[in-house]
Amino acid sequence: MDTQSKLDILSRDAQYDLSCACGTKNPQEHRKRSNSSSGWLYPTTTASGGPGIMLKTLLGNRCTNDCKYCPLRNNQDFRPTALAPKEMASFFYEFQSKRPLIGLFLSSAVLGTPEKTMEMLTDTAKILRRGYNYRGYIHLKIIPGSSKESIDEALRYASAISLNIETPGLDHFSKLSDSKDYEHDILKPLNYIAQQTAKGSRYERVHTSSQFIVGASDELDREILLYSSRMYSELHLGRLYFSAYQRGLGDPAIPGEEITLSEQLSLFPDEVIPTSNTNILTREHRLYQADFLLRKYGFGFDDFLFAKDGNLSLDADPKLVWAQANPQFYPLSVKRASREALLRVPGLGPVYVNRIVKGRREAPISCLEDLRLPSSVLEKARPFLTI
């Protein structure tokens, strides 16, 4: 099989891994890529906010682990495919010299042992950095159970790394995998990554991220967001991703619904999303909104309001829910309210708040129209503002 054919197979499997800069404006974009001719090329957003393309793939797809939500788990019957580090490095280097790419996102199923897999991932990056003098973006996935030495080696060559936490806590985790150890394989490496990339440390420059899988266990949004807020504040994580579990993908527990890998993959992107998955996709969307509030809007975990079932409202975004529960906070004066307060106004994001703060310094405001906001934004914000 030539390298491109292998990439066609391996990149389809990589679509479940969102922990990268790919398509951050729209995580659903990952799924749409699976049916395109070069599924290993992903639209992404550059550091300056412009569009770009990332090559994203696994190095190998035959996993020794048994995660019940994953179509690559060890008891599946499908053709194993793998790329050697030299093969991957030379293909990527040749490809990006003909067509501009933002960089490489490299992940893998666990190929034998975590150490062996990490060696393959890191060797690919090492060949690119040392052999080809490649200076662009490389994201390496950290395999669960990796040693400190393997993580150090990845940090040496990567621009960004990620290790998926998958679930908020051991109880949920143990429902999804018998072969992985939450404390040893996930939490300890995550803590080590935090130390090595902390401000002032040797690898401060390396961006870090992680991912929760949503709805594969009976975890609650409340638990996910509690873990999320702690991962940002205590582990100084750069970014979190949320991936809605797709019923049927690797789920061995649904009687009479065992399906092959190719059938599982054909469920993606959105032609056949079982009704029961609709809520999970909406949960994923609400979690992304809440995550933005944590990272960009000054919200803390205690600001979130949950329904009786422990989840965020499916019907309204978490910022609107907070605003409706705190009528005493409004209306805010657009002339005097602080930037932090304005960020609590439904409809206003950091860009529009900055525009208001700058605009009111430069010219008098006599009505809300003077803010020169798009009409859809203004109508959403209007009930919460005053002059």
Ligand code: SF4
């Ligand atoms: S470790 Fe688990 S989630 Fe990752 S590829 Fe293997 S089975 Fe899938």
